Amino acid sequence: MTRLDSAIRRLTAQRDLLDWATSRISPQGLVLELGLGNGRTYDHLRSRLPGREIYVFERSPAAHPDCIPPDPYLLVGDVFEALPRFIERFGSGCAALVHTDIGSGDEEANRQLARRLAPLLENLLQPGGLLLADRAFELACCKDISSETGVAEGRYFVYRR
């Protein structure tokens, strides 16, 4: 498999999973996108969830201008500062769906990121809430339901609180 094949597989898995999750999301609760990047998955989320409130967390926004969320929905800064403030504001269990894609090429850094993020994610998710992640997480009060989604194993990880 070439890197071109692999990029196509990764983006296709991402799309399939966003489609899967947005068709199953509970009618109540906020949607969170961790990492705006170039705004592709945010654009997909908002097209699939018209009218839903989608909050985006990004350290250094650099997306295509069409894909920048309206002001109150873009939270600029490090997620480890922004998420605790967010939980204070909206309360534990405020989120119906969280998509996290803030990993880099550095596997050790990603592992540490996941460890630090895990308690915040558990705090955010409502019962039945879904987490989509670009890597595995250890979440005591969530169930790994990746295999229920039909997305190729190891490409993306899905948890239900």
Next chain:
Amino acid sequence: MTRLDSAIRRLTAQRDLLDWATSRISPQGLVLELGLGNGRTYDHLRSRLPGREIYVFERSPAAHPDCIPPDPYLLVGDVFEALPRFIERFGSGCAALVHTDIGSGDEEANRQLARRLAPLLENLLQPGGLLLADRAFELACCKDISSETGVAEGRYFVYRR
């Protein structure tokens, strides 16, 4: 169509076209990749064309380490300096296949790039040689054969000298 859909379409068109061209390439002649980027299309080209000489032109190499061409095949610098030297060295008509993907988001800059690049490309291509391009080119001695390739119209452009 979301930006995620559109990215998948673009990469898929790129892969289909590289597969189309590499299965039709003439047995003689060099392969040129203008723009290494993250190395995805270079990786695909080399996997489809084992044993062929593939020259890559890149102003500022920043690809994944696995996707950096071996030293004599990576020509670092501006294509407008590197290509004339290349033609001096290997002669007119040295190339069987050229893939060019050096456009940016700036449409006016891309138009100018294409105008400056056109005479160099015509000079490089052997009779029957193929040009794959991320945008349209005006090439007096080439035929636009994009519609023969089956790739969605307007996604990619193909010319035969």
